Amino acid sequence: MTAQDIIKPENLVYSKPSLLNDNTMHYCPGCSHGVVHKLIAEVIEEMGIMDKTVGVSPVGCAVFAYNYIDIDWQEAAHGRAPAIATAIKRLLPENLVFTYQGDGDLAAIGTAETIHAVNRGDNLAMIFINNAIYGMTGGQMAPTTLEGMKTATCPYGRDPQLNGYHLPITNLVAQLEGARYVTRQSVHTAAAVRKAKAAIRKAFENALCPEKKGASFVEIVSTCNSGWKLSPEKANQWMVENMFKAYPIGDLKNI
Amino acid sequence: MAKIKGAVSVNVERCKGCELCVVACPTHVLAMSKQVNAKGYRYAMMANEDACIGCASCGIVCPDGCISVYKVKIEE
Ligand SMILES: Cc1ncc(C[n+]2csc(CCOP(=O)(O)OP(=O)(O)O)c2C)c(N)n1
Ligand code: SF4
Ligand code: SF4
Ligand code: SF4
Ligand SMILES: [Mg+2]
Numbered sequence: 001m002t003a004q005d006i007i008k009p010e011n012l013v014y015s016k017p018s019l020l021n022d023n024t025m026h027y028c029p030g031c032s033h034g035v036v037h038k039l040i041a042e043v044i045e046e047m048g049i050m051d052k053t054v055g056v057s058p059v060g061c062a063v064f065a066y067n068y069i070d071i072d073w074q075e076a077a078h079g080r081a082p083a084i085a086t087a088i089k090r091l092l093p094e095n096l097v098f099t100y101q102g103d104g105d106l107a108a109i110g111t112a113e114t115i116h117a118v119n120r121g122d123n124l125a126m127i128f129i130n131n132a133i134y135g136m137t138g139g140q141m142a143p144t145t146l147e148g149m150k151t152a153t154c155p156y157g158r159d160p161q162l163n164g165y166h167l168p169i170t171n172l173v174a175q176l177e178g179a180r181y182v183t184r185q186s187v188h189t190a191a192a193v194r195k196a197k198a199a200i201r202k203a204f205e206n207a208l209c210p211e212k213k214g215a216s217f218v219e220i221v222s223t224c225n226s227g228w229k230l231s232p233e234k235a236n237q238w239m240v241e242n243m244f245k246a247y248p249i250g251d252l253k254n255i
Numbered sequence: 256m257a258k259i260k261g262a263v264s265v266n267v268e269r270c271k272g273c274e275l276c277v278v279a280c281p282t283h284v285l286a287m288s289k290q291v292n293a294k295g296y297r298y299a300m301m302a303n304e305d306a307c308i309g310c311a312s313c314g315i316v317c318p319d320g321c322i323s324v325y326k327v328k329i330e331e
Contacts, residue, residue, distance in 0.1 A: 001260055002304070003262035003304045003307075005327075006261065006309075006325045007264050007323075007325050011325040012323060012324070012325055013324050013326045014322070014323065014324040015314070015320075016321070020320055022269075024294075024319075025319060027319075029271035029272055029296070031318055034319050034320075035317075038317075189316065190310075190311070190315040193315045193316060194315070231274075232273045232274065233278050
């Protein structure tokens with residue numbers, strides 16, 4: 001039996017979700033953002049909630065997320081996605097409202113919005129792409145940058161004496177009464193991608209549940225292979241060896 | 256005994272040549288093309304068709320959703 005005999009519609013077991021449209025994503029080859037976009041589209045499609053989902057996109061590499069997943073979107077000013085999402089959720093309480101933000105967006109300029117939106121306990125889902133760098137603007141140091149990690153603005157490595165320490169904002173979020181589900185995942189292997197998908201699904205289901213309030217927060221420990229100046233494969237290896245020590249994978253809160 | 260056989264098709268023009276699918280394949284089915292697509296990227300292709308078990312690992316890790324996976328059960 002040749003590949004040609006097998007490649008038939010009735011034998012299909014995996015393909016891109018159709019909600020992720022045919023536009024070419026602008027992300028660098030191998031970027032984690034693409035995998036997470038695909039998972040979000042899969043989950044929304046499987047839950048059948050395309051018509052009642054509103055995404056809030058960030059400033060950062062994911063600024064154009066609205067070009068790729070065919071749902072309603074609102075673009076927020078840098079760091080303000082959780083505030084915008086809170087407003088949308090309060091006006092449209094029946095809808096799934098989620099934010100999608102990088103670490104520069106969520107854990108630097110938007111730290112106040114992140115903390116207060118979670119602490120208010122609205123039923124939001126928040127997807128946090130932590131690649132420990134400002135990818136979009138050319139790879140500058142972020143609050144999440146690891147000690148010793150080289151970036152455009154700390155070319156000799158982040159020096160804690162000068163720049164302080166990496167910010168595990170997800171741990172802070174987990175402390176808050178308003179947080180219901182807080183988890184840290186990754187998308188570097190097929191097994192990890194499956195777990196990350198289950199986490200996104202849980203966050204989306206929580207955010208649609210009228211009985212129980214609270215924010216659901218999913219950090220995806222990610223790579224920015226361009227900013228890190230590594231191949232996609234090497235970037236994944238570097239992430240496992242270094243990022244996972246500072247940002248361990250697993251659930252931080254689940255109530 | 257029934258045997259599982261898989262095959263993949265790659266959306267060549269969507270592929271960005273990141274090679275993460277090649278790394279993810281447990282049976283070393285995939286390799287990168289010598290030719291490039293219209294964007295100038297070498298693209299993923301099946302180099303060792305017979306080894307594919309249709310596990311979909313390649314498709315699942317692809318950041319650009321380029322890979323469709325097919326699987327059949329062959330009764331022997
Ligand atoms: C108010 C404001 N300040 C600064 C910027 C510049 N800026 C654009 S994206 C970005 C950071 C992006 O990093 P991150 O959120 O980690 O996203 P990534 O690109 O890494 O996914 C910054 C500082 C801006 N656009 N607006
Ligand atoms: S700069 Fe980094 S985060 Fe942005 S698309 Fe490229 S790899 Fe992804
Ligand atoms: S389906 Fe599995 S075995 Fe086949 S090419 Fe993809 S990763 Fe390899
Ligand atoms: S993972 Fe996707 S984009 Fe990367 S080489 Fe394979 S098919 Fe191409
Ligand atoms: Mg970033």
